[in-house]
Amino acid sequence: MLVSDAARLLRLLSLLQMPREWPGSELARRLEVTSRTVRRDVDRLRGLGYPVEATQGVLGGYRLVAGTAMPPLLLDDEEAVAIAVGLRTAARQPVAGIAEASARALAKLRQVLPARLARRVASLTAATSSSAAPGASLVDPGQLAVVAGAVEARSRVRFGYVAQENVVSRRHVEPVRLVALDRRWYLLAFDVERDDWRTFRLDRISAAMVTGVRFAPRQPPGGDAVGYLTRTMYATAPTYRAEATLRLPVELARARLGDFAGELTALDDGSCSWHSDDDTVEYLAFRLTALGCEFTVHGPAELVTHLRGLVERVGRSVAHPPGALARTPSTG
Template sequence: MASTTPTRLLRLLSLLSTRREWSGAELAERLAVTGRTVRRDIDRLRALGYPVRGTTGTAGGYRLAPGKELPPLLLEDAEAIAVAVGLRTSAGSNVAGIAEPSIRALAKLEQVLPKRLRSRLRAFDEVSARTEPAPVPPAESSTLAVLATACRDQEIVSFEYRARTGGSSKRRVQPHRVLGRHGRWYLIAYDPERADWRAFRVDRVRDPLPTGARCGPLEPPDGDAARFLARKVTSAPYRHAARATIDAPAATILARLPQLIPDRVTPLDAHRCEVQLGADSIELIAQQLIATGAQFTLDASPEVRERLRAIAARLAAVANPPM
């Protein structure tokens, strides 16, 4: 029946994707149609841009060949879950140039993923975990997908945002781009309420919700979103700051302090580097200095120095208890 043709074409395409080659008779049997119908359906797929090639042989056959363009792919349930998990994994990888395309592809996939598969994917997230703590807080892939889709569709998005100090606020922003930098994901967006551009850390975003309102194309801040993010990250204000000259190579310090933003580490020579430290508590600065495992000189405010001396005294008392 003519009404079944689209469904039959999808099934035919699925069959062609599962094996290198099919004979016309095999396809006709699988689809419960005549050989003539198979030939017509093959012509329809070719007209849609699918590179179906005829093969020679006793009975002849068909195969789906590589083409100039990537045609739409049909995935079975298990294959869709596998692709989604793979995209989520690659989105957090350190392979240059792969993270952002993975997020865009994941956004496209999760947009069309059936509800039954979404629940299976959530179940996978709940039972899977890292064997070691991540050097930086991970961003939820579902949050990344929502934000990436909002950027693509130029749709205003609302969410709850947790500040570095622990407080939270409701935001309604015009999203521009999702960018990764130094192991973290950021949403670059214009905040009308504050009349300014913002770089939101995605791991601090909660319950993102597309509003349905369009915002139109936006001119990127600083003429380039990546340049804007680099400036915001390196100039982020902290309650306390210090500058340490450390007797260790920059690469060594970055390995020992994985949460440190690389832009804050400046090599001085092959054996020394300068590190800009910042935190909202002086105790965190002390932790960072101890974690370097190297000798250093410190340039800091009197308040920071006084607190560090008190911390050092407490540690010395613990390390050398009275006999």
């Protein structure tokens, strides 16, 4: 189906959703096509499972059978599955109430799809599970909607912001792009008063208000919002390359490290050396401890120090057997 045909079918669905009957001649005039094309498009909609009724006579015409509060959706199999997968993925985003909202949206989606697609989406939903993103501060969905609207409208926005040092300020920015990165939402914007680019965490934004003042389109530095945000985040935190021996077969280490494999070299059947890509000591330590194997770190010193501190903290947390604190007699 051509793009113009699909767009016309969507327009036809929109008209038929109105609570009235449409004479074929009126639909043809609205869509700027012939009455024969209207009849063919109606047959296409019926073939996709949308119940379009036709009545004969002078007052006859076309109408969409009532039964849903939402207009039908013109989706093929791949598009329906893509939306379902997207909603399941959205449930893991650190936005307050997003898991429940995703479930409601999936339920509504199934109600307005033709039976064949509804069954496919229902099967996908039943076969998958999701959970809210762990360890991330929740974003207010209202604030997210306001900022997203300002990005779309290219309108300046004012909001309160709490910096990492707990310094509260009012900001006046030109919002350019929202970025979801490492279980957090960020806003890349041009700060009007500071005359420079700034990155803001959405969970630290409050009282966002669109001013209505439009601004000319801006390109993120380097032309890529995600790349710029990643570079600036790493620029504020020192990065290192880990050198370690892993008590793990090289292919198993490669599988567990995935995209973070860096350079792996087999030493024998049960161990390998790992030279990582640049990253922070916190993330390098996480990668090592998540491998589920013994390892020896040869450098850098900052990573060794961080791991020793981590071991001490974990050791203190399990210094007492379960229930020991509860059995300690009161001294009061």
